[in-house]
Amino acid sequence: MNYDDIVRGLPLRYPHQSDQGPASGNPSDEQAGQILWDMDHHMIPPGGPLAVKGSGLSRRPFTLGNIAYDFGGDPRVQAFATNYEAPTGEMKYHEHIYHTSAAAATLDMAKALARYSRPVLVLANHAEHTVLVAGFWATANPLTNPQAQISSLAVFNPWNSALWKQYITTGPYQQVSLNDWLNATDLPAHTTLLNLPYASNGGLDPDPSIGIYQAGPGTKNPSRTHWIGNFVIIEADPHAQSANFAFDENNRLMLQP
Amino acid sequence: MKSFLPAITTGLVLINSFLLGGIASAHAASSPERLHYYGANLQRVVQATGVHLNGSVDPNAPWPQFAQNYCFIAVV
Numbered sequence: 001m002n003y004d005d006i007v008r009g010l011p012l013r014y015p016h017q018s019d020q021g022p023a024s025g026n027p028s029d030e031q032a033g034q035i036l037w038d039m040d041h042h043m044i045p046p047g048g049p050l051a052v053k054g055s056g057l058s059r060r061p062f063t064l065g066n067i068a069y070d071f072g073g074d075p076r077v078q079a080f081a082t083n084y085e086a087p088t089g090e091m092k093y094h095e096h097i098y099h100t101s102a103a104a105a106t107l108d109m110a111k112a113l114a115r116y117s118r119p120v121l122v123l124a125n126h127a128e129h130t131v132l133v134a135g136f137w138a139t140a141n142p143l144t145n146p147q148a149q150i151s152s153l154a155v156f157n158p159w160n161s162a163l164w165k166q167y168i169t170t171g172p173y174q175q176v177s178l179n180d181w182l183n184a185t186d187l188p189a190h191t192t193l194l195n196l197p198y199a200s201n202g203g204l205d206p207d208p209s210i211g212i213y214q215a216g217p218g219t220k221n222p223s224r225t226h227w228i229g230n231f232v233i234i235e236a237d238p239h240a241q242s243a244n245f246a247f248d249e250n251n252r253l254m255l256q257p
Numbered sequence: 258m259k260s261f262l263p264a265i266t267t268g269l270v271l272i273n274s275f276l277l278g279g280i281a282s283a284h285a286a287s288s289p290e291r292l293h294y295y296g297a298n299l300q301r302v303v304q305a306t307g308v309h310l311n312g313s314v315d316p317n318a319p320w321p322q323f324a325q326n327y328c329f330i331a332v333v
Contacts, residue, residue, distance in 0.1 A: 002305035002319055003297065012305070017323045025324030035329045057326060072327045081329060113296035121330060132306075132330050135296020142295075151292050154299060156308055158328045160321035171312035172321055 001082060003119060004090050013085070026056045027063070035081065039065040039073065043080050046244060047210045067208040068227075075227060076208070078121060078130065079234045080243040091116065091236050095246040097254065098231040102182050102194040105231040108249065110136050110150055112235040114143045119156075121234040125168055125191045126199040127227065132156040137175075152177045155193075167191060198227040207257070213246065215257035226257035 002012045014020070014035065021036030022029035030037045043065035050069060053060045060069040065077035073081070075095050082093040096112075098105035109120055113135050124131045133153050140148035155176045157169040166188035169176065181193045200206050207215040207226045215226040226246075239247065246254045303309055307318020314321060322328040 003301055006301045006304050007298075012319065014319055016317050016319065017321070019319065020323045020329050021327060023323050025326040036327065039329075062327065073329055078329070110295070117295075117297055119297045119302060130328055130330055132302070133296075134299055134302045135294055137292040137294050139290045139292060141293070149290075154294075154296065154302075156302060156306055156320075156330075158306075158320050158322040158330045162314070162321075164325060172306075172308040172314055173310055173312055 001086050001090075004086050008087055010087065024057075027059055028056055035085065036063060038084065039063040039077055039081060043077055043084055045076060045080075045211055050210055067211050067213065068206050069203075069209060070206065071204040074205075074208075075123060075232050075234065075246075076213075076244065079246075082121070082234065083243045091118070092239060092241075092243060093121075093234050093236050094239055094241070094243055096233050096235050096237070096249070096251075097227065097246050098233070098249045099229075100231075100249050102197075102231055104249065105233060106150070106178075106182065106194060107142060109133065109233050109235060110138070110142050112237065114141050116236040118236040120236070122194065123198055123227075123232040124193050125187075126196040126201065127205045127232070128191075128201055129157075129159065129168060131168065131193070132158070150178045153181055155181075161188075165189065168193065194231060197229050198232050200228055211244070212255060213257045221257050224257045 002014055005012050019034060021034045027036060027040060040063060045067045049064040050061050050066060062070060062072050063077050065080060066074040067076045068074040079093050079095045113120060119132050119134045122131050122133055133155055136150050136153045138148050138150045142148040152175050155169055155174050157172055159167045161167060161171050168187050168191045170188060183195055185192050185195055207228050209219060213226045215221045215224045241253060248254050306320040307315035308320050
């Protein structure tokens with residue numbers, strides 16, 4: 001991660017937008033060294049890649065590092081990429097899946113931010129987007145003070161609001177009140193932050209189709225869900241397992257959806 | 258990593274306060290309380306993304322996302 005490079009005093013390995021992938025958004029145009037290329041070549045999940053359906057912009061899965069037929073990068077590949085692209089020896093990130101509530105997920109996220117001083121990635125607007133939360137403002141440290149009250153959060157949104165209009169936040173950085181974070185339903189472009197849990201969004205963001213977390217119709221766990229219906233946050237933690245694994249709200253390793 | 262503590266002005270605000278234990282409830286702060294920042298160093302996040310806290314973005318910076326259909330912020 002660029003952040004880790006900065007902390008270590010190293011030059012950024014991804015200093016430009018073009019390091020992400022092709023401007024066209026078409027994976028056929030990707031080039032070696034771009035993050036999308038890495039996802040397609042170096043982050044194939046166990047049992048993968050998924051059999052590709054469609055091509056170009058409509059390729060599903062969009063990255064071959066996905067475990068789901070997601071229209072973009074799914075939580076697994078985002079967590080895996082965070083570790084893959086980080087400097088050697090850096091602390092791992094994992095998916096943390098909260099089966100509780102937005103409030104409980106936010107509290108745990110805040111504790112992780114306070115404990116590790118590293119950004120987290122939040123699947124926002126019922127998983128249509130991902131934002132980075134760098135930290136939060138509170139009356140005290142929730143790690144040490146049970147009376148601590150969170151006031152607002154430092155939210156970085158990768159969406160190019162200058163070109164594509166506002167989406168979720170008013171710009172690429174916004175200090176968001178806790179109330180808006182949890183409750184607002186009328187954010188720019190009629191969106192939410194953590195008001196709603198992960199959703200399939202009409203099939204754009206389905207649950208995994210391969211691996212131990214596969215869930216939903218046609219999988220080994222047809223009556224279960226993995227991400228859908230829950231709150232998903234990619235956080236730093238002390239777990240040594242690979243980023244193929246997810247943890248629940250009690251920090252327990254998940255071995256099934 | 259150090260925490261970045263920006264100047265914060267607080268006042269009598271109506272917030273949906275967050276209490277430990279996962280209970281969220283409407284709460285009017287009865288008195289101004291000093292707020293503290295916890296988390297990643299904000300100036301380093303600014304460097305990592307090219308996004309400034311006033312909302313401006315450096316040209317040809319790591320952010321924003323390059324295409325609408327993907328946002329690989331994980332590695333930024």
